[in-house]
Amino acid sequence: MRLGRxxxxxxxxxxxxxxxxxxxxxxxxxxxxxxxxxxxxVIVLVFLAVTSAVLVVQDVVAQRQAAERAGREEAPAASGxxxxxxxxxxxxxxxxxxxxxxxxxxxxxxxFVAAFQLLLERPSTLRQWIIFAVIAFGTTxxxxxxxxxxxxxxxxxxxWTDW
Amino acid sequence: xxxxxxxxxxxxxxxxYLLPLFAGTFAGVVGGALPGVTITMTIIVxxxxxxxxxxxxxxxxxxxxxxxGSAGGLITACLLGIPGTPSAIATTFDGFPMARKGQPGRxxxxxxxxSFFGGLVGGLFLILVTGPLAAIALAFGPWEYFSLFIxxxxxxxxxxxxxxxxxxxxxxxxLLITIIGTDPIGAVPRFTFGSAFxxxxxxxxxxxxxxxxxxxxxxDIEKMRQPSAAGEAAVKRPSLSVAHLKVIGEILxxxxxxxxxxxxxxxxxxxxxxxxxxxxxxxxxxxKKISRTPELFGTGHPEGVIASEASNNANVGGSLxxxxxxxxPGDAVTAVMLGAMTIxxxxxxxxxxSQNPGLAYGIYAAYILAHLxxxxxxxxxxxxxxxxxxxxxxxxxxxxLVLCVIGAYALNNTMDSVYVLLIFGVFGxxxxxxxxxxxxxxxxxxxxxxxxxxLIRAVMSDAxxxxxxxxxxxxxxxxxxxxxxxxxxxxxxxxxxxxxGEDEADx
Numbered sequence: 001m002r003l004g005r006x007x008x009x010x011x012x013x014x015x016x017x018x019x020x021x022x023x024x025x026x027x028x029x030x031x032x033x034x035x036x037x038x039x040x041x042v043i044v045l046v047f048l049a050v051t052s053a054v055l056v057v058q059d060v061v062a063q064r065q066a067a068e069r070a071g072r073e074e075a076p077a078a079s080g081x082x083x084x085x086x087x088x089x090x091x092x093x094x095x096x097x098x099x100x101x102x103x104x105x106x107x108x109x110x111x112f113v114a115a116f117q118l119l120l121e122r123p124s125t126l127r128q129w130i131i132f133a134v135i136a137f138g139t140t141x142x143x144x145x146x147x148x149x150x151x152x153x154x155x156x157x158x159x160w161t162d163w
Numbered sequence: 164x165x166x167x168x169x170x171x172x173x174x175x176x177x178x179x180y181l182l183p184l185f186a187g188t189f190a191g192v193v194g195g196a197l198p199g200v201t202i203t204m205t206i207i208v209x210x211x212x213x214x215x216x217x218x219x220x221x222x223x224x225x226x227x228x229x230x231x232g233s234a235g236g237l238i239t240a241c242l243l244g245i246p247g248t249p250s251a252i253a254t255t256f257d258g259f260p261m262a263r264k265g266q267p268g269r270x271x272x273x274x275x276x277x278s279f280f281g282g283l284v285g286g287l288f289l290i291l292v293t294g295p296l297a298a299i300a301l302a303f304g305p306w307e308y309f310s311l312f313i314x315x316x317x318x319x320x321x322x323x324x325x326x327x328x329x330x331x332x333x334x335x336x337x338l339l340i341t342i343i344g345t346d347p348i349g350a351v352p353r354f355t356f357g358s359a360f361x362x363x364x365x366x367x368x369x370x371x372x373x374x375x376x377x378x379x380x381x382x383d384i385e386k387m388r389q390p391s392a393a394g395e396a397a398v399k400r401p402s403l404s405v406a407h408l409k410v411i412g413e414i415l416x417x418x419x420x421x422x423x424x425x426x427x428x429x430x431x432x433x434x435x436x437x438x439x440x441x442x443x444x445x446x447x448x449x450x451k452k453i454s455r456t457p458e459l460f461g462t463g464h465p466e467g468v469i470a471s472e473a474s475n476n477a478n479v480g481g482s483l484x485x486x487x488x489x490x491x492p493g494d495a496v497t498a499v500m501l502g503a504m505t506i507x508x509x510x511x512x513x514x515x516x517s518q519n520p521g522l523a524y525g526i527y528a529a530y531i532l533a534h535l536x537x538x539x540x541x542x543x544x545x546x547x548x549x550x551x552x553x554x555x556x557x558x559x560x561x562x563x564l565v566l567c568v569i570g571a572y573a574l575n576n577t578m579d580s581v582y583v584l585l586i587f588g589v590f591g592x593x594x595x596x597x598x599x600x601x602x603x604x605x606x607x608x609x610x611x612x613x614x615x616x617x618l619i620r621a622v623m624s625d626a627x628x629x630x631x632x633x634x635x636x637x638x639x640x641x642x643x644x645x646x647x648x649x650x651x652x653x654x655x656x657x658x659x660x661x662x663x664g665e666d667e668a669d670x
Contacts, residue, residue: 005597005598006329006597006598009332009597009598009599010332013332013335013336016339020354023353023354024353024354027346027351027353028351030348030349030351032349033348033349033619033623034622034623034626035619035622037346037348037349037351037353038353039618039619039622040342040346040614040615040618040619041342041353041354044335044338044339044342045339047331047335047338048332048335048336048339051328051331051332051335052332054328055328055329055332058326058328080388081385081386081388082384082385082386082387082388083385085384085385085387085388086381086384086385086592089380089381089384089560090381090588090589090592093564093585093588094585096564096568097568097578097581097582097584097585100568100578100581101578109565112561112564112565113561113562113565116557116560116561116564117557117558117561120384120387120555120556120557120560121555121557131558135558135561135562139561139562139565143565143566143569146212147211147215147569147573150215151211151212151214151215151216152215153211153214153215153569153572153573153576154576155569155572156572156578
C-alpha cells in the first residue's frame with residue numbers, strides 16, 4: 001500500500017488526535033460544570049481523527065487509481081520552484097529570532113535584513129551594494145525610531161551587547 | 164443616528180484620526196496594487212503601528228487599508244493585466260483589454276468610481292443594518308451562537324477550493340490550537356505538558372501573522388526563479404486623463420447592474436469568512452448573465468469592470484457588519500481587526516454598537532472618508548504606485564518579516580510571541596504545501612474559544628442536547644450548516660464526475 005502526501009498528512013492528524021485523546025479523557029472534572037474541561041477537546045479530537053482517517057482512505061484509493069493510470073500518462077514536469085531558497089529563508093529567519101534577544105533589535109535586524117537580501121539576490125554593482133546597505137541600515141533605523149520614539153514600543157535590547 | 168454620524172465625521176476629520184486613516188488608505192492602495200501582497204498581508208504589516216494609537220485611530224487606519232486595498236488591486240489589474248489582490252481578478256478580465264484598446268484612463272476610473280459608489284452603498288448598508296442585526300443577535304442564546312459559529316465554519320470549509328475533507332481537517336486544527344492552554348471555564352491546563360511557554364495557550368495574533376505572512380512570503384520566494392509576469396510587464400506611463408462625469412455617467416446609466424453587483428458584494432461580505440475575491444467573481448458572472456451583450460465580456464466591456472469593482476468594495480461594508488453585529492470576522496482582514504480590538508480591550512459583538520457608539524460611528528465615518536481618500540490617492544499617485552510594483556522581493560520580504568516580528572513582539576513585549584510566530588510560520592507553510600486551505604484554520608482559530616464557551620454555557624443552562632435542534636434559530640442555522648456541507652460534497656462529486664468524463668474522452 002503506497003501513501004501519498006495526503007495520506008501522510010492524514011496519518012499525522014490521526015496520530016496527533018489519538019495521542020491527545022487519552023489526555024483529554026483524563027482531565028479532571030469540575031464540580032460546578034457538568035461536562036468538564038475535557039468535553040470539548042474530545043469532540044474536536046474525535047472530529048480530527050475521523051476526518052484524518054477519511055483523508056488516509058481517500059489517499060489510498062487515489063494512489064491505487066493513480067497506479068492503474070500509471071503508464072497511460074506522462075510524469076508531471078518538474079515544478080521549478082526554489083525550495084532551497086525557502087529553506088535558506090527559514091534558516092535566516094530562525095537565526096534572527098534566535099539571536100534577537102542576545103544581539104538586540106538594532107544589530108540583529110540590520111544583520112537579518114542584510115542576510116535576507118543576500119540570500120535572495122546578491123548585489124553585483126556598486127549602486128546595488130549601496131541600495132543594499134541603505135535598506136539594511138534604513139529599515140532598522142526607521143522602524144527603531146518610529147516604534148521606540150513615536151509608538152511607545154520598547155524593542156528588544158541585547159543580553160550580549162546591551163544595545 | 165445622523166447626529167452621531169455627523170459628530171463622528173467631524174471627529175475623524177481631526178488630524179489625529181485623519182492621518183492614520185490616510186496612511187492606512189495609502190498603504191491599502193499600495194498593498195492592493197502590489198501583485199503578491201494581499202490586503203491581509205498589508206493589514207498585518209500595519210498592525211504593530213496601531214498598538215500605540217488611540218483605538219479609533221488604529222481601527223481607522225485598518226479600515227483605510229481595507230477600503231484602499233479593495234480598490235488598489237484594480238490599478239495593476241487594468242494597467243498591467245495582473246490583479247494586485249485576488250478581489251481584482253475579475254477586473255482584469257475587462258479592465259486590461261480596455262486599457263490595451265487605448266482607454267487606460269477609462270478602465271482605471273470606471274473601476275475607481277465603481278469602487279467608490281459601491282463602497283458608499285455598502286457603507287449605507289453598514290450604518291443602517293448593523294444596529295438592527297445586533298439587536299437580533301442580542302436575542303441569541305448560547306445555542307444560537309454555537310450553531311452560528313458551526314454554520315460559519317461549515318460554509319468556509321465547503322467553499323474552500325481544495326477538498327472538503329482537507330478543509331474540515333484545517334478547521335479542526337484551528338480549533339485544536341485554541342484548546343491548548345487553560346480551559347475557559349475552570350482554568351484547567353490542557354495539553355500544556357507542563358510547559359510555561361504554552362501554559363496560557365497560543366496568542367491569536369502571532370499565530371495568525373505567522374501562518375499568513377510566512378505562507379505568503381515563502382510562497383513568493385518559491386516562485387522567484389520562475390518567469391514573472393509582473394517583472395516582465397513594463398511600467399509604462401499611459402495617459403489616464405478622462406472625463407470623470409462621463410465615466411460616472413457610464414456607471415449610473417446601468418443602475419440595475421450596479422445595484423445587483425453591490426448586493427452580491429454585501430451578501431458575500433456578510434457571510435462569515437468569504438472574501439472580496441468570491442464577491443467580485445460572482446458579481447462578474449452575474450453581470451454576464453444579466454447583460455444584453457454577454458459576448459462583449461472579456462473584450463474590454465465596461466459592465467465587467469463595474470460589476471467586479473462595485474462588488475468588491477461593497478463587500479467591505481458587508482464584512483464590517485458581521486464583525487460589528489455578531490463579533491464574527493467576515494474574512495481574514497476583519498479577523499486581524501478583531502484581534503486589534505481585543506488588544507485595545509474592546510469586545511466586538513452585539514453590544515459593541517450600543518456600548519461603544521463613539522467607536523462604532525467612528526468606524527462608519529472612517530469607512531466613508533476612506534473612500535474619498537482612496538479616490539484622491541489613486542488620482543494623485545497612480546504612477547507612483549505602479550513604480551512601487553517593481554520593488555524586488557529581496558527588498559520587500561525582509562522588511563515585511565521585520566514588521567511581522569515587531570507586530571508579534573510588541574503584543575506583550577516578550578520573545579515568546581515571536582517564537583510562536585516562527586513556529587506557526589513554519590507550520591502554516593507546511594500546511595499550504597500539503598494542500599490544506601488556511602481560511603478554515605483561521606476561522607477555527609478565531610471562533611474556537613467562543614464555540615467552547617457557548618457550548619458549555621448551553622449545556623450548563625440545560626443539559627438537553629436536542630435544544631440545539633429544537634430552538635428555531637439554532638436548528639435553522641444547524642440545518643443550513645448541514646446543507647452547506649452536503650452542497651459542497653455534491654459539487655465535489657459532480658466535479659469529479661465531469662473530470663472523469665473528460666479523462667475518458669481524452670483517452
